[in-house]
Amino acid sequence: MTLADPSTLTPAEMTARLVAVGRERDKAAFAELFSYYAPRIKAYLIRHGAGASQADEVAQEAFITVWRKAAMFDPAKASAGTWIFAIARNLRIDSIRRGRRPEFDPNDPAFVPDPEAQPDDTLEAEQMRARITDAVNQLPPDQAEVIKLSFFEDKPHSEIAAKLALPLGTVKSRLRMAMRRIRSTIEASS
Amino acid sequence: MSAHHPHDELLVSYAAGTLPETASVIVATHLALCPACRKSVSRAECIGEALIQDIAPVRMEALALDSTLARLDEEQPSTTVAPPVPSGDPLLPRPLRDLVPQGLQALKWKTLGGGFRYAALKADGAGRLGLLEGQPGKATPHHGHHGDEFTLVLSGGYTDELGAFARGDLQCGDSTLMHRQVVDAGAACLCLVLTRGGIRPSHPVLRLLARFLPF
Ligand SMILES: [Zn+2]
Numbered sequence: 001m002t003l004a005d006p007s008t009l010t011p012a013e014m015t016a017r018l019v020a021v022g023r024e025r026d027k028a029a030f031a032e033l034f035s036y037y038a039p040r041i042k043a044y045l046i047r048h049g050a051g052a053s054q055a056d057e058v059a060q061e062a063f064i065t066v067w068r069k070a071a072m073f074d075p076a077k078a079s080a081g082t083w084i085f086a087i088a089r090n091l092r093i094d095s096i097r098r099g100r101r102p103e104f105d106p107n108d109p110a111f112v113p114d115p116e117a118q119p120d121d122t123l124e125a126e127q128m129r130a131r132i133t134d135a136v137n138q139l140p141p142d143q144a145e146v147i148k149l150s151f152f153e154d155k156p157h158s159e160i161a162a163k164l165a166l167p168l169g170t171v172k173s174r175l176r177m178a179m180r181r182i183r184s185t186i187e188a189s190s
Numbered sequence: 191m192s193a194h195h196p197h198d199e200l201l202v203s204y205a206a207g208t209l210p211e212t213a214s215v216i217v218a219t220h221l222a223l224c225p226a227c228r229k230s231v232s233r234a235e236c237i238g239e240a241l242i243q244d245i246a247p248v249r250m251e252a253l254a255l256d257s258t259l260a261r262l263d264e265e266q267p268s269t270t271v272a273p274p275v276p277s278g279d280p281l282l283p284r285p286l287r288d289l290v291p292q293g294l295q296a297l298k299w300k301t302l303g304g305g306f307r308y309a310a311l312k313a314d315g316a317g318r319l320g321l322l323e324g325q326p327g328k329a330t331p332h333h334g335h336h337g338d339e340f341t342l343v344l345s346g347g348y349t350d351e352l353g354a355f356a357r358g359d360l361q362c363g364d365s366t367l368m369h370r371q372v373v374d375a376g377a378a379c380l381c382l383v384l385t386r387g388g389i390r391p392s393h394p395v396l397r398l399l400a401r402f403l404p405f
Binding site for chain 1: 197198199202203206207208210211214215218219221222223224225228230232233234235236237238239240241242243245246247248249250251254255257258259261262264266272275281282283284285287288315316358
């Protein structure tokens with residue numbers, strides 16, 4: 001199979017590939033997504049303490065799940081990358097932490113659905129992703145550091161605080177400031 | 191719509207997948223009832239993706255793609271089915287309902303006196319997760335905890351020094367919180383509580399009592 005170099009695909013093209021996997025069971029599109037995201041998922045799993053061969057296996061498993069669940073992917077709600085990241089995160093919890101990921105169930109009778117139109121619903125998932133990426137890249141270094149550690153260290157914030165030799169309150173307030181900045185970037189541009 | 195929500199750092203940790211299971215259950219159960227926090231979590235997931243894009247990829251093993259492609263047509267494992275909603279119980283959202291598959295009556299309730307009872311569900315590094323039910327008009331002693339105390343209202347409501355709490359509201363207190371929760375008149379109040387650290391009664395006499403409280 002010859003494939004386009006997946007690193008030249010834009011995020012919107014990635015999302016189109018994932019839609020093709022869901023609707024048409026397109027294996028070439030699947031292979032492109034795999035070539036781009038699997039090595040990144042593998043790196044993410046290694047950051048979380050997996051050995052190289054376990055990380056390889058779990059990244060493959062994540063893509064089996066991508067294949068099985070692709071029909072449920074809704075491009076209005078998430079970009080391909082965000083959706084694939086969520087699958088990798090859940091598998092990390094199952095296989096590396098040997099835990100379980102409790103999640104809400106949108107089909108549950110107790111589930112409270114989203115209200116109809118919301119102010120920033122007009123923002124496409126892809127635009128949202130792009131703006132959040134920009135906002136993350138522009139965070140001041142101290143805020144960026146706690147955000148990164150929150151995602152890449154499987155540790156409570158108290159341990160992150162100890163690692164940075166900072167009071168817990170400082171770690172929490174940097175996180176809140178980072179989230180506030182990101183939120184205001186989204187709101188200012190919508 | 192809920193009026194009391196988890197702090198950002200809790201939603202970020204949920205999105206990052208770094209919370210212990212007990213804390214994830216209480217956050218995810220709030221999310222089932224709160225569209226606004228679901229939106230914050232999906233934004234935090236976008237942050238996670240942005241960070242993943244930034245780390246140096248690690249090459250997959252040579253045959254990884256081929257062996258994954260070869261498995262695509264394997265049969266799918268059956269998915270889990272939601273437990274039924276026992277009649278007469280307040281509607282417990284998933285994922286909490288998964289921890290109470292036989293319904294509330296089948297739980298081992300411990301009578302606390304003063305119109306309250308408690309059923310333990312699960313414990314881990316984040317603390318002890320359980321259900322607390324108070325009869326209408328009854329109040330807890332004025333107390334705090336030597337750690338976090340998260341309370342998610344599932345039915346009925348209560349009022350304390352910080353406000354009024356109803357179904358879907360999540361009160362996140364840390365070790366500085368001291369409060370007396372008064373159950374609203376009219377109906378019992380059922381809450382999911384996650385506590386870490388022993389109870390800290392404000393009155394010395396109550397300290398003795400605290401030894402007998404399971405949460
Ligand atoms: Zn909320």
